[in-house]
Amino acid sequence: MRGMPRLTVRPPPSSDPAVRDGAPSIKRTVVVAIGTRPEAIKMAPVIMELQARPREFDTRILSSGQHGEAFNRVLELFGISPDHELTVMRPGESLSDLTARALAGCAAYFRAVAADVVLVQGDTSTTLAAGVAAFYSRCALGHVEAGLRTFDLERPFPEEGNRQLVTRLARWHFAPTAGAAQNLLDEGVSPTTVHVTGPATRSSTRFTWPRRRIRSAILVSQKSWRAAEGSCS
Numbered sequence: 001m002r003g004m005p006r007l008t009v010r011p012p013p014s015s016d017p018a019v020r021d022g023a024p025s026i027k028r029t030v031v032v033a034i035g036t037r038p039e040a041i042k043m044a045p046v047i048m049e050l051q052a053r054p055r056e057f058d059t060r061i062l063s064s065g066q067h068g069e070a071f072n073r074v075l076e077l078f079g080i081s082p083d084h085e086l087t088v089m090r091p092g093e094s095l096s097d098l099t100a101r102a103l104a105g106c107a108a109y110f111r112a113v114a115a116d117v118v119l120v121q122g123d124t125s126t127t128l129a130a131g132v133a134a135f136y137s138r139c140a141l142g143h144v145e146a147g148l149r150t151f152d153l154e155r156p157f158p159e160e161g162n163r164q165l166v167t168r169l170a171r172w173h174f175a176p177t178a179g180a181a182q183n184l185l186d187e188g189v190s191p192t193t194v195h196v197t198g199p200a201t202r203s204s205t206r207f208t209w210p211r212r213r214i215r216s217a218i219l220v221s222q223k224s225w226r227a228a229e230g231s232c233s
Contacts (some may be wrong), residue, residue, distance in 0.1 A: 006119070021127065023036070026056075027056060027058055028056065028057055028116040029057075029058045029060065029116045030050055030057045030058065030060070030115070030116065030117045030119060030137075031061075031062050031109070031110060031113065031115045031117070031119070032046065032050070032058045032059065032061050032062065032118075032119045032129075033062045033106055033119070033120050034061070034062070034063065034064070034071075034117055034121060035064030035066035035071060035086075035088075035102075035124070035212035036066050036071060036124050036126060037070055038122065038124075039126065039127075040071050040074040040078075041074060042144065042145065042199075043144065044074075044075065044078040044080060045120050046227060047059065047061060047078075047080055048081075060083045060084070060113055060115070061075075061080065061081070061083050061084075062082065062084050062085075062086070062106065062109050062130070063082035063085040063086065064086050064102045064105070064106070064125075064126040065086050065087050065088050066088065066098070066102070066126050067086050070143065084103060084109055086101070086105035086106070088101040088102045088105060090182065095158060098125055099125050099128060099129050102125060102130070103130075103132055106129055106133035107133040107136055107137055110133060110137040110139055111137060113120050115134075115137065115139045116140065117139060117140045117142060118131075118133075118134035118139045118140070118141050118142070119141075119144060120134075120142070120143055120144065120166065121143075121144040122144070122163065123145075123147055123148070123156075123159035123160070123162040123166075124162065125158070127143075127163070127166055128158075128162040128166060131165070131169050135169045139171055140171045140172070141170045141172075142170065142171065142172040142173075142174065143163075143164075143166050143167065143170040143173050143174065143198075144174045145176050145180075145199070146163070146166075146167060146170065146173065146175050146180065146184060147173060147175040147176075147177075147179075147181055147194075148163060148176070148180050148183075149163075149164070149180075167189065169188060170193075172193055172195065173194045174195050174197045175194060175196050175197065176196075176197065176199040177196065177199075178196055178199075180196075181196045192211050
């Protein structure tokens with residue numbers, strides 16, 4: 001993603017409230033918090049880029065367990081495995097229960113690894129929980145696929161609410177299109193924090209094109225964000 005180098009060329013100062021307390025270090029601990037199959041597909045290229053730069057980033061992958069083993073199977077296609085997995089899913093649980101457990105688990109993990117930066121994607125319950133946990137833990141938050149809007153909190157529910165809430169907490173906003181970036185600007189987000197990176201699935205296809213099953217999943221994901229973007233125009 002074109003926006004990612006900005007995380008290192010201008011590291012946040014220790015006085016910045018968005019970053020955990022302590023003196024700034026050259027090597028940043030970055031936690032990628034994901035838990036669903038679409039998140040695995042879209043964030044795999046970001047994870048691989050971070051892992052390819054070990055002098056700059058200590059990269060940790062936190063799985064919320066929201067999609068269980070199906071999530072892990074998708075990551076395996078990219079040669080990636082989680083560093084830690086939460087067990088947040090329960091039979092017949094409510095959305096509130098799921099989010100509460102994910103929030104507590106994410107916060108505990110961020111503290112355990114002394115996270116500097118947390119990256120989330122999209123609008124899932126995992127994204128909301130990790131975003132709030134990052135905020136409470138004073139970690140800088142980056143939101144991938146930011147700015148998609150329907151402007152109707154009921155459609156889709158709860159995703160529209162999740163992504164709008166995460167926008168208020170994020171330090172970096174990686175928008176898939178110029179239209180999504182404009183939505184963020186219209187909401188008062190600082191232009192210096194908004195980066196148009198293109199859809200994350202475009203990068204995923206470079207790694208998964210020979211794998212027809214996962215390619216289909218990627219194309220379905222692309223259709224979903226295009227539909228959301230279309231509804232914003």
